[in-house]
Amino acid sequence: MRTPRLTSRVERRLLINYRTDPEITARLVPAPMRPQIVEGWAVSGICLIRLGRTRPLFVPAPLGPGSENAAHRIAVEWDTPDGVAYGVYIPRRDTGSRINAVAGGRVFPGRHHLSRFDVHETPAELRIDFTDPADATSAGVHVRIAGKASSPGGPVPSGGPVSPGGAVSPGGAVSSGGAVSSGSPISSGSASSSGIAFSPSSAGSPGSSAPARALRQDEGALSGEGALSSEGALPGAGAAGLPGSRLFGDLVQASEFFRRGSAGYSVTPDPGRLDGVELYAPAWQAVTPGMPQPILPVTAVELVSVRSTFFDDPDRFPPGSATLDCGLLMRDLAAVWKPLPSMAVRAAGGLSTVASR
Numbered sequence: 001m002r003t004p005r006l007t008s009r010v011e012r013r014l015l016i017n018y019r020t021d022p023e024i025t026a027r028l029v030p031a032p033m034r035p036q037i038v039e040g041w042a043v044s045g046i047c048l049i050r051l052g053r054t055r056p057l058f059v060p061a062p063l064g065p066g067s068e069n070a071a072h073r074i075a076v077e078w079d080t081p082d083g084v085a086y087g088v089y090i091p092r093r094d095t096g097s098r099i100n101a102v103a104g105g106r107v108f109p110g111r112h113h114l115s116r117f118d119v120h121e122t123p124a125e126l127r128i129d130f131t132d133p134a135d136a137t138s139a140g141v142h143v144r145i146a147g148k149a150s151s152p153g154g155p156v157p158s159g160g161p162v163s164p165g166g167a168v169s170p171g172g173a174v175s176s177g178g179a180v181s182s183g184s185p186i187s188s189g190s191a192s193s194s195g196i197a198f199s200p201s202s203a204g205s206p207g208s209s210a211p212a213r214a215l216r217q218d219e220g221a222l223s224g225e226g227a228l229s230s231e232g233a234l235p236g237a238g239a240a241g242l243p244g245s246r247l248f249g250d251l252v253q254a255s256e257f258f259r260r261g262s263a264g265y266s267v268t269p270d271p272g273r274l275d276g277v278e279l280y281a282p283a284w285q286a287v288t289p290g291m292p293q294p295i296l297p298v299t300a301v302e303l304v305s306v307r308s309t310f311f312d313d314p315d316r317f318p319p320g321s322a323t324l325d326c327g328l329l330m331r332d333l334a335a336v337w338k339p340l341p342s343m344a345v346r347a348a349g350g351l352s353t354v355a356s357r
Contacts, residue, residue, distance in 0.1 A: 009052040010281065010333040014126065015258060016141055016306055017045040017328070019247055021321035025074060028316065029089050030274070030345035033076040033265075036086065038247050038257070043075040044322065046139055046308060048128050050119075067097030068117040070130055070139060072310045075261060089274075090266040092137070092310060094130055111268055113137065126301070126329075139308040143301040143327050242300055245326040254328060255298040265343050276340030281333045301327040 019041035026035055026042075035042035048070050072092040077084050096117035113132045120127040129140035248254040265274035281297075303324055311322045 010049065010330060011052045012050045012121075012126075013330040013333075014048040014128065014141065014143065014301070015045060015328040015330075016048070016303070017043060017245075017247065017325045018311060018322050019325045020044045020074075020317065020323075024317060024321045028091070028348050029074055029076055030348040032078045033087075033089055033345065034078065036075040036077050038075075041247060043247060043257075044311070045073060046141070046310075047071045047073055048141065067095055067099070068119060068128075068130070069096070069112070070094045070115075070117075070128075071264070071266075072139075072308070073264065075257075085263075086260055087263040087265055087276075088261055090264050093266055094132060094137070096130070111266070125304075137309050139306075139310070141306050141327075142304040143329070144304055145329065146300050146302065242326055247325050251296060251298060251300060251328075254300075254326065255296045258298075258328065263340060265340075268342075272344060272346070274343045274345055276343060278338045278340055280336045280338060297330050297333055299329050301329050303327045 019039075020035075020043075022035055022037055022040075022042045025044060029035055048068075050068055070093070071090050073088040073090045075086075076089045077086050079085075093112045094115040095112040096115060113134070115130045115132040115137070117128065117130045119129075123145065125142070125144050127140070127142045129138070131138040242248050242251050242254055245254070248257065262279040263276060264279075265276045268275050303326075306324055311317055
């Protein structure tokens with residue numbers, strides 16, 4: 001069955017980003033892919049996305065459903081006859097929609113695990129939790145939105161929990177996993193505060209003696225489950241800064257890195273094949289050095305707490321090999337999802353079973 005091109009509205013896309021040990025991450029990625037390296041680290045994370053009005057291009061907008069979705073992902077690159085291509089490897093997708101779960105691998109790329117989502121959202125805060133009842137895979141995030149004051153009563157549900165039966169909060173979403181593009185490669189030179197180049201850095205290299213998923217004391221300490229201590233949340237950013245991040249010098253760098261990440265390849269029940277999809281969002285424009293900077297549809301958030309059975313698993317990521325780096329938020333973008341040819345791979349031993357259980 002030919003996968004159709006889909007259109008949707010990205011109503012909310014939250015990117016939780018980790019810096020992970022390159023050697024350990026490489027063991028989790030199937031050949032011919034390899035992790036992208038930024039400032040000496042691999043870039044991994046969770047994409048939590050709500051898409052509204054998801055439908056084939058020929059279907060009227062009112063008929064397009066929405067759903068909450070999540071994708072665990074690793075930024076990767078691989079060699080092609082035309083040079084190095086860039087993308088994200090997606091070992092695990094979860095969805096709150098029964099439609100998406102059934103259509104996974106047909107209409108939507110890769111297998112989608114049917115999970116229970118619970119979303120609480122205010123202008124100042126966002127909480128998203130999901131659990132797969134079938135295998136207990138789960139994740140939960142709590143972020144504060146930069147420049148917004150929290151209400152005394154805390155977050156209020158926006159539509160309430162999403163059941164595995166496919167009931168979704170109003171305007172729900174389907175995740176494309178936050179894919180990565182095969183556009184021009186990111187240069188390896190040193191990056192200025194407003195540039196888009198990335199380079200290895202001994203200051204940010206893996207192998208520090210910090211405990212598992214712990215931040216330096218001046219960044220806010222994490223407990224074993226990823227909850228930030230009362231000494232402070234992982235800082236977010238203002239208009240352009242990205243304090244607390246060792247991966248990106250500023251919001252421009254981070255936005256450009258993930259904008260170029262528009263082609264995602266997802267695990268399927270066949271361990272030797274990945275499904276591909278490419279995201280096109282017209283409002284997410286390229287940043288060109290020396291040219292006027294476009295308005296970025298990306299803002300930074302403060303990470304109050306993050307937990308993930310994927311990243312918190314010491315068998316997958318030993319202590320010290322996966323550390324929270326930053327969080328980014330996007331809202332209200334028109335998007336088109338273009339199917340890509342499947343990719344033949346040699347399955348990675350650590351991840352091939354994650355999406356096939």
